[in-house]
Every structure is written in C-alpha cells, then in structure tokens.
Amino acid sequence: MSVDSMFVHKMWDETELSKMVPGGIPFPMLSDAAGRVGSTYGVYDPEAGVETRGRFIIDPDGIIQGYEVLTPPVGRNVAESLRQIQAFQLVRKTKGKEATPSGWQPGKPTLKPGIDLVGKVWEVWNTDMAFKD
Amino acid sequence: MAKELDISCARPVGSEVEGVLTEPNTIKHESKKEEKTMIMIGREAPDFTAPGYQNGKFLNFKLSDYRGKWVLLCFYPGDFTFV
Known part of the structure; x- marks a missing residue:
C-alpha cells in the first residue's frame, strides 16, 4: 500500500516489477490517497506526503500480532517476516x-x-x- | 471478496477507514475531540477499504474480507522508488 494511484501501480507492475517477478505481483497493490489508512496505522509522514516502510502481521481473527516500521532508505527482510x-x-x-x-x-x-x-x-x-x- | 471497480477519472485512489469520515463535505468542523485509533499488538487491526490493482484488474479491497487468512500488510514510500 502506498499513496500512488492504482493506475501507477499497474504501470509499475507492468514496466518493472513483472521483470523481477515472473507474471507480475500476485497480491493486491493498494492505493491510499492522502494517507488515510497510513495515518490510522501510524506510518504516514504528513510532511513528506508518503508512507514509511510499515509492515503489519494480522492473524486470521484480524488481530495485529506484530509490526515493524523502517525509514525509506532501508528495505525489509522478507524472509524474517515469513x-x-x-x-x-x-x-x-x-x-x-x-x-x-x-x-x-x-x-x-x-x-x-x-x-x-x-x-x-x-x-x-x-x-x-x-x-x- | 474484492469488488471490481468502474474506471473513471474521479477518485482513482481513495481508501476509507472504518469509522472515519472521508467525504470532505461531510466532515463537521466541531470542537469535538477527535478520537484517534491507536495501533497495538494484540488488538484488532483497523478495518479499511482501498482500491487497488491485482492481476490485470482494478478492484476494491476490504481488510476484513481476509478473515481466516494470515495477512502481511506492507506500506512503502512510493512506486518506482528504488528500494
């Protein structure tokens, strides 16, 4: 999820991500204009107008079991999330x-x-x- | 599950958080204290709907539709931003 429109998500997936992930990104790429969801989750930076690297693990009952937030220049460790x-x-x-x-x-x-x-x-x-x- | 969206120029983005008013003309400017949801582990994740793109389609997604599954919700600064 980012503040980009779903149209930009489509272009990013088609022009770049599908070259890294065969078939393109399989999961939903969500659009959060004005950072409404990000604000609720405490990861929207209103000064920069973008969302930070927040990652939330939500269990089958909808309960948050864990989260991690990083500043933009450092990428996540997907293996650790899994x-x-x-x-x-x-x-x-x-x-x-x-x-x-x-x-x-x-x-x-x-x-x-x-x-x-x-x-x-x-x-x-x-x-x-x-x-x- | 996710509802397919009619594509128009209006609101190509525009998520909604449960219990939070999003239409500008319906926001009441009262001195009422705004209640802000606090994120905390062990508590329910605030529900929301958000438009998105998946497998060649524009769809409207709702977090609570994913009950019964494990969800990894990731935020990031922006498309094409390198990392």
Missing part, C-alpha cells in the same frame, strides 16, 4: 502451549512454558541457538 508468521502460526496451532525462543526457525526446538521450565531455560536453550540456522 519466519515470524511461521512462529505465530505455531503458537496459534499449539494454543500458546509452545513458544518460540530467540532465533527460532521452523524445525528448531520450541519452549513449553510452565512451572517446570522456570529457571531451567538454560538447560534447553543457549545463545548459540539464536545465531545458528
């Missing part, structure tokens, strides 16, 4: 019985919060696990 969605999906699937520690990737061990784990996280998790794939 990793976070996978982590939220795991938590949702286990109804909160499992949590994902720092650096968690799909397939890596989760934590099972409970009275037995109090003070014992060091036995099942160490800082190396935050960095290794």
Whole structure:
C-alpha cells in the first residue's frame, strides 16, 4: 500500500516489477490517497506526503500480532517476516502451549512454558541457538 | 471478496477507514475531540477499504474480507522508488 494511484501501480507492475517477478505481483497493490489508512496505522509522514516502510502481521481473527516500521532508505527482510508468521502460526496451532525462543526457525526446538521450565531455560536453550540456522 | 471497480477519472485512489469520515463535505468542523485509533499488538487491526490493482484488474479491497487468512500488510514510500 502506498499513496500512488492504482493506475501507477499497474504501470509499475507492468514496466518493472513483472521483470523481477515472473507474471507480475500476485497480491493486491493498494492505493491510499492522502494517507488515510497510513495515518490510522501510524506510518504516514504528513510532511513528506508518503508512507514509511510499515509492515503489519494480522492473524486470521484480524488481530495485529506484530509490526515493524523502517525509514525509506532501508528495505525489509522478507524472509524474517515469513519466519515470524511461521512462529505465530505455531503458537496459534499449539494454543500458546509452545513458544518460540530467540532465533527460532521452523524445525528448531520450541519452549513449553510452565512451572517446570522456570529457571531451567538454560538447560534447553543457549545463545548459540539464536545465531545458528 | 474484492469488488471490481468502474474506471473513471474521479477518485482513482481513495481508501476509507472504518469509522472515519472521508467525504470532505461531510466532515463537521466541531470542537469535538477527535478520537484517534491507536495501533497495538494484540488488538484488532483497523478495518479499511482501498482500491487497488491485482492481476490485470482494478478492484476494491476490504481488510476484513481476509478473515481466516494470515495477512502481511506492507506500506512503502512510493512506486518506482528504488528500494
């Protein structure tokens, strides 16, 4: 979503993005004139008249599970966004019985919060696990 | 789901946030304190409708139509802006 019109979105997709992504962008490219939605989400910069790089993860119930906002010159890490969605999906699937520690990737061990784990996280998790794939 | 738009010169853009008046002539200039939605994790994402482009079509999209799915809502400064 940006403040550009849907006509500009079409031209951007046709003339440039479809050369990077075969078949063009598959998801909706939304238009937010005057930054009404961006203002509501706290990512519209009225002085610049544009939206900053806000990214919101919204779950199947419409609840915001996480967000990240960057200034324009720095691009996002799509893989990290997808990793976070996978982590939220795991938590949702286990109804909160499992949590994902720092650096968690799909397939890596989760934590099972409970009275037995109090003070014992060091036995099942160490800082190396935050960095290794 | 998303409704296809009739294309005209009027309002090629123009999103609407639920509960926020968007037509200029209907905005009441009263001293009433404006209630602003605060974004917070664990709270419901403010619903909105916005026109957009997808797979060769101009459509009107509504966030709440995506209930039951995970949504990644991304804002960015502008088309053709490099990053």
